[in-house]
Amino acid sequence: MKQQVKIGMLGLGTVGSGVVQVFRENGEELEKRTGLPIHIKSIVVRDLEKERLVDVPTELLTTDAQAVVNDPDIDIIVEVMGGIEGTKDLLLTAFRNRKSVVTANKDLIAEHGDELTFAATENGCDFLYEASVGGGIPIIRPLRKDLAGNRINEVMGIVNGTTNFILTRMSQLGVSFEDALKEAQELGYAEANPASDVEGWDAGRKIAIVASLAFNSRVNFPDVDVEGITSITSTDIEHAKQLGYAIKLIGSAQEKDTGKISAQVFPALVPLAHPLASVNGAYNAIFVRGNAIGEAMFLGLGAGQLPTASAVVGDIVEAVRNFHAGTRGKFLVDCYAKKEVQSALENHHQFYLRLEVADKAGVLAAIAGTMGEHGVSIETMFQKWAYNQTAEIVVITHKVREGDMRDALNELGDMEQVKAIRQTLRVVN
Amino acid sequence: MKQQVKIGMLGLGTVGSGVVQVFRENGEELEKRTGLPIHIKSIVVRDLEKERLVDVPTELLTTDAQAVVNDPDIDIIVEVMGGIEGTKDLLLTAFRNRKSVVTANKDLIAEHGDELTFAATENGCDFLYEASVGGGIPIIRPLRKDLAGNRINEVMGIVNGTTNFILTRMSQLGVSFEDALKEAQELGYAEANPASDVEGWDAGRKIAIVASLAFNSRVNFPDVDVEGITSITSTDIEHAKQLGYAIKLIGSAQEKDTGKISAQVFPALVPLAHPLASVNGAYNAIFVRGNAIGEAMFLGLGAGQLPTASAVVGDIVEAVRNFHAGTRGKFLVDCYAKKEVQSALENHHQFYLRLEVADKAGVLAAIAGTMGEHGVSIETMFQKWAYNQTAEIVVITHKVREGDMRDALNELGDMEQVKAIRQTLRVVN
Numbered sequence: 001m002k003q004q005v006k007i008g009m010l011g012l013g014t015v016g017s018g019v020v021q022v023f024r025e026n027g028e029e030l031e032k033r034t035g036l037p038i039h040i041k042s043i044v045v046r047d048l049e050k051e052r053l054v055d056v057p058t059e060l061l062t063t064d065a066q067a068v069v070n071d072p073d074i075d076i077i078v079e080v081m082g083g084i085e086g087t088k089d090l091l092l093t094a095f096r097n098r099k100s101v102v103t104a105n106k107d108l109i110a111e112h113g114d115e116l117t118f119a120a121t122e123n124g125c126d127f128l129y130e131a132s133v134g135g136g137i138p139i140i141r142p143l144r145k146d147l148a149g150n151r152i153n154e155v156m157g158i159v160n161g162t163t164n165f166i167l168t169r170m171s172q173l174g175v176s177f178e179d180a181l182k183e184a185q186e187l188g189y190a191e192a193n194p195a196s197d198v199e200g201w202d203a204g205r206k207i208a209i210v211a212s213l214a215f216n217s218r219v220n221f222p223d224v225d226v227e228g229i230t231s232i233t234s235t236d237i238e239h240a241k242q243l244g245y246a247i248k249l250i251g252s253a254q255e256k257d258t259g260k261i262s263a264q265v266f267p268a269l270v271p272l273a274h275p276l277a278s279v280n281g282a283y284n285a286i287f288v289r290g291n292a293i294g295e296a297m298f299l300g301l302g303a304g305q306l307p308t309a310s311a312v313v314g315d316i317v318e319a320v321r322n323f324h325a326g327t328r329g330k331f332l333v334d335c336y337a338k339k340e341v342q343s344a345l346e347n348h349h350q351f352y353l354r355l356e357v358a359d360k361a362g363v364l365a366a367i368a369g370t371m372g373e374h375g376v377s378i379e380t381m382f383q384k385w386a387y388n389q390t391a392e393i394v395v396i397t398h399k400v401r402e403g404d405m406r407d408a409l410n411e412l413g414d415m416e417q418v419k420a421i422r423q424t425l426r427v428v429n
Numbered sequence: 430m431k432q433q434v435k436i437g438m439l440g441l442g443t444v445g446s447g448v449v450q451v452f453r454e455n456g457e458e459l460e461k462r463t464g465l466p467i468h469i470k471s472i473v474v475r476d477l478e479k480e481r482l483v484d485v486p487t488e489l490l491t492t493d494a495q496a497v498v499n500d501p502d503i504d505i506i507v508e509v510m511g512g513i514e515g516t517k518d519l520l521l522t523a524f525r526n527r528k529s530v531v532t533a534n535k536d537l538i539a540e541h542g543d544e545l546t547f548a549a550t551e552n553g554c555d556f557l558y559e560a561s562v563g564g565g566i567p568i569i570r571p572l573r574k575d576l577a578g579n580r581i582n583e584v585m586g587i588v589n590g591t592t593n594f595i596l597t598r599m600s601q602l603g604v605s606f607e608d609a610l611k612e613a614q615e616l617g618y619a620e621a622n623p624a625s626d627v628e629g630w631d632a633g634r635k636i637a638i639v640a641s642l643a644f645n646s647r648v649n650f651p652d653v654d655v656e657g658i659t660s661i662t663s664t665d666i667e668h669a670k671q672l673g674y675a676i677k678l679i680g681s682a683q684e685k686d687t688g689k690i691s692a693q694v695f696p697a698l699v700p701l702a703h704p705l706a707s708v709n710g711a712y713n714a715i716f717v718r719g720n721a722i723g724e725a726m727f728l729g730l731g732a733g734q735l736p737t738a739s740a741v742v743g744d745i746v747e748a749v750r751n752f753h754a755g756t757r758g759k760f761l762v763d764c765y766a767k768k769e770v771q772s773a774l775e776n777h778h779q780f781y782l783r784l785e786v787a788d789k790a791g792v793l794a795a796i797a798g799t800m801g802e803h804g805v806s807i808e809t810m811f812q813k814w815a816y817n818q819t820a821e822i823v824v825i826t827h828k829v830r831e832g833d834m835r836d837a838l839n840e841l842g843d844m845e846q847v848k849a850i851r852q853t854l855r856v857v858n
Contacts (some may be wrong), residue, residue, distance in 0.1 A: 022721050026580050032645070032765050033577050130575065136722035138567065138575035146559060146567035148462050149742025151455050216461070275707070275728075292451050292739035293565035293729060299704075300725035310721035313578025327756035336461050 004037040005320045008074040008099075010044045010065055010090065011081025015104055015131070017053035018309030019078060019316075024054075030313070034320040042068045044081070053305075069094040076319050078312060079103040088112050095119040095127075100328060102315040104131035104308055110205035110221040113212060114335065124329035126322055128315035133206040134159060134284045136307030137300040138314075143213040143288070144334060150290030152214040156252040156428075157286035158279050159206040161302035162190045162197035163229050163249040167267075168280040171237050171246060177230065189282060189303075199228035200265040203251045211253035211263050214288070217339035219253070224263040225344035232267055236354065236423050239384065239394055243352075245269035246277040250428055260342040268426040269352050276428075345403030350379070350427035352396050355412070356420040359391040363417045367395075370415060374408035376400045390419055396427065434463075434749045435470040437503040437528075439494055439519065440510025444533055444560070445472070446482035447738030448507060448745075453483075459742070463749040471497045473510070482734075498523040505748050507741060508532040517541050524548040524556075529757060531744040533560035533737055539634035539650040542641060543764065553758035555751055557744035562635040563588060563713045565736030566729040567743075572642040572717070573763060579719030581643040585681040585857075586715035587708050588635040590731040591619045591626035592658050592678040596696075597709045600666050600675060606659065618711060618732075628657035629694040632680045640682035640692050643717070646768035648682070653692040654773035661696055665783065665852050668813065668823055672781075674698035675706040679857055689771040697855040698781050705857075774832030779808070779856035781825050784841070785849040788820040792846045796824075799844060803837035805829045819848055825856060 009016055023030065023040065031037050043056060044065045062068065069077060069090050077094040079087060084107055091101050091108075092115075101120065103109070109116070109132055120127035130140045143152070158164050162184055169180040181198065184190035196202045204226040211219040229249050240247050248270045253263040270277045275297060279285040284302025289295045301307040322328040357363050368378055380396040397405070405424075412418050438445055452459065452469065460466050472485060473494045491497065498506060498519050506523040508516060513536055520530050520537075521544075530549065532538070538545070538561055549556035559569045572581070587593050591613055598609040610627065613619035625631045633655040640648040658678050669676050677699045682692040699706045704726060708714040713731025718724045730736040751757040786792050797807055809825040826834070834853075841847050 018721070022578055025720060026578065029580060029645070030578070032762075035762070137725055138571045141575050142567045142571070145747060146570050146743045147739065148746040149451055149455065149459070149739050151458060216458070278704070278707075290739065291454060292447070292735045292742065294733075294736055296566055296727070296729035298725070298727060301723050304723075306721045307723055310576065310578050310719065313721065314575045317577040318574060321759070325756060325759040327754060327759065330750070330754040330756065333461075333464070 002036060002323050004039060005075045005323050006039050006041040006073055007076045007078055007316070008042045008068040008071060009040060010068065010077060010079045012043050012045050012052060012056065013080065014053065014305045015308045015312065016043070016080040018305035019080065019312050020054045020056060022306070022309045022313045030317060034317055035324040036320055038316070038320055041074055042071065044068050065090055069099070070097060072097070074099060075323060076100045076102060076316060078316065079105055080312065082107065084108050084111055088116065091116060092119050095123045095125050098123050098125055100126035100319040100322070102128045102312055102319055104129070104312055106132040106202070106205045106209060110208040113209065113220070114218050117334065120329060126319045126328050128318060130315050131308050131311035133209050134286060134298065135161070135300065135302040135304060136310040137284055137286065137298050137302065139210060139286050139298055140213060142298065143210060147288060147290055147293060150292045152255070152288060152290045154252070154254045154289040155210045155214045155286065156250065158248055158276055158284050159251045159286065159302065160197055160203040160249055161282040161284055162194070163203070164279065164283065165189045165281050166198070167229060167232065167247055167249065170232070170234055171241070174234055174238070176234055177232055198230050200226040200249060203249060203265045207251040207253050207263050207265055211261060213334050214253065215255045215261055215337070215339055216335055217261065217337040218335040219261060219263050219341060223341040224265060227266040229267045231423065236425065239354065240269050243269070244272050245427070246272060247425070248276055255339070256342065260340045262342050262344065262347050264344050264347065266426050268428045270428050274428070345406065347402045348399045349402055350397055350399050350429070351405050352423070352425045352427055353394065353421065354423040355393050355395065355418055356390050356422060357393055358417045358419065359386040359389050364393065366415065366417055367412065370411050371397070371408045374411070375404045376408045431465060431752050433466040433468060434504045434752050435468050435502055436505045436507055436745070437470055437497040437500060438472040439497065439506060439508045441472050441474050441481060441485065442509065443482065443734045444737045444741065445509040447734035448509065448741050449483045449485060451735065451738045451742045459746060463746055464753040465749055467745070467749055470503055471500065473497050494519055498528070499526060501526070503528060504752060505529045505531060505745060507745065508534055509741065511536065513537050513540055517545065520545060521548050524552045524554050527552050527554055529555035529748040529751070531557045531741055531748055533558070533741055535561040535631070535634045535638060539637040542638065543647050546763065549758060555748045555757050557747060559744050560737050560740035562638050563715060563727065564590070564729065564731040564733060565739040566713055566715065566727050566731065568639060568715050568727055569642060571727065572639060576717060576719055576722060579721045581684070581717060581719040583681070583683045583718040584639045584643045584715065585679065587677055587705055587713050588680045588715065588731065589626055589632040589678055590711035590713055591623070592632070593708065593712065594618045594710050595627070596658060596661065596676055596678065599661070599663055600670070603663055603667070605663055606661055627659050629655040629678060632678060632694045636680040636682050636692050636694055640690060642763050643682060644684045644690050644766070644768055645764055646690065646766040647764040648690060648692055648770060652770040653694060656695040658696045660852065665854065668783065669698050672698070673701050674856070675701060676854070677705055684768070685771065689769045691771050691773065691776050693773050693776065695855050697857045699857050703857070774835065776831045777828045778831055779826055779828050779858070780834050781852070781854045781856055782823065782850065783852040784822050784824065784847055785819050785851060786822055787846045787848065788815040788818050793822065795844065795846055796841065799840050800826070800837045803840070804833045805837045
């Protein structure tokens, strides 16, 4: 039996520093909880001279990632440096060397989850990635274990803290998307290049990961239909508020009665009484619906140094316990099924539309008629303002097939009376 | 390696029937997720003739619990019959026979958790009880695993669905405690003898269980300071609403900076903006605060046939996976520390008081003076009504030591100007 466990870390950025800090503060407890002393032996960094968020003995630092994943003395690789192809190769080498891997890298899993899982299983190693979704919030392990008695039919929620912060500030202060983004960047919530967050890609990757575990069938990032929040204006937020809704970036994955999977990310109107409407700032919240549990919600900080480190260290604890008990590399068969991912066009949603139309008699009737021809029936339709022969109208539809809605939108766009389709958003109930 | 796993169930009431139903509906998935076929071999019932909530082949039923826990053919005992001493003896026999045990029995664990855990460890068996707290909501496994990187300093929330239903109905309809209890009984949410729920004992047992796991030190039911909801009147609910609060039965366990543990259950005023204030009906919600994760909340149905069965079957999946991998009975050292449980008198809370006092000049000053002598300072104090020389006043204090508050209350009770202390509730922030 092992006398201690040695960790090689790839990366010492925000999350990596958090991991070091948690070991420093809780190390004694961690040894009691795992039965083994845990030592960080090496930390791979790009620049040995750079100032760090935590004090680390310089002899731990190295720029040689290959040496670390090939070091026979190291038992567990903790990957918190990001990156896809190069990082994948390093982790595959780690698995070949029979090291367990803990990672927070959602981009990597959402693209190469199957290949990495297969390599871990082949080599009898653990491959754990709780931190890849929802920061510190437990969601990966609950899907794999706590909810394993269920047939899960939906996972849905707010899985990106940056966009949630931006939308929260737009709603609180009435500022534009651009101003809220700038504030998020100043506070370190958004990166200099914010595309991954604001275009919904980050949320899409997380939804791919949880969908794979919920439905036991691999969903990759390209399978997810993704729409970001860059088109959201303070006008939309204001209209939504008046109608009794908040606007949130929602990730949603469902297994349909047909056995097909749907996975989407989109900004949506959420009723103010819905628990997600009051999830603000950097918080994430994820609903899981299953045929036994009914529904459960998991809420917490979806990002940040220590919350994410909490999930990483929780995974390290599991990996170390498995070393202690000699039980590594068991039960990785998450995706034993092969289910088809259906086009988002087949999903049914309510829609919110904001149009600028000619301000004259018969226009509303013409618009309703065009939509009706595509099977889109209207729940609410009203005029917000009229000025200079133009009127702004807001439409909320009944639940319709998304493909029919898109067809209707195409035809609306061609109508002479419709001057502009300013916004199209889904409505969540 | 085993070819299949056989289950012996003790009990076929609400939860037991739910477990059978989940196996019937999800059995194929469960086999894929565990790697082994799972068969229910025997079900112990008290009355072979009684009509059941699910159809079960009569040859599975038996009244002989001893035969089942001694059956060498059975691998896992699923205990869903309740009871304490007799049930404990059955489970100890099961452990001696090297069977893993899954149970939903909070009463048993809150009284004999250490003895059962010790027996399981001694015999290399699994002892799993996710269903004992929060129905289907994952909380036991998250405390043991997902949050194992944290030093947890607080677990707090709504852990009893029956009282939450009663308080919700009192608030929604303005009815009395008695009427809301009657409705709960008619709907099957409360038992004919509701004491365990309405006196707070059920919540107290659950808090004992989660405190033991959160702080790694055994907390038993008698260690928990428990107060129920029987004294709550519609007047209190109405006053609370006007002040911007809901009244909820709160369970709370904390590890203080001193290293001592406090565990309490009490009805409390919760600000309407607090996430717990909108947890209504049969829902439960549990906050966990730790030094890495910050805070996380888990929400879902805290009781009911299928939600509770979801947790039981999740545990069965883990037990079966461990049979499959030959990894049973690992990592049961939850309570490796011995921390002192401090008296509730040492806790600090804000308090809400409702008093009937003599309606004359100087009374408020006298009351404030008496409280001040005990170090209880007042945040808000106002008169609700005056009639027939009596005035009702409501007081909200600043945060004070509970012992000081109780001393102040004793002295208030002796004051001539105080006709009655109608209510004393804590305020949660």
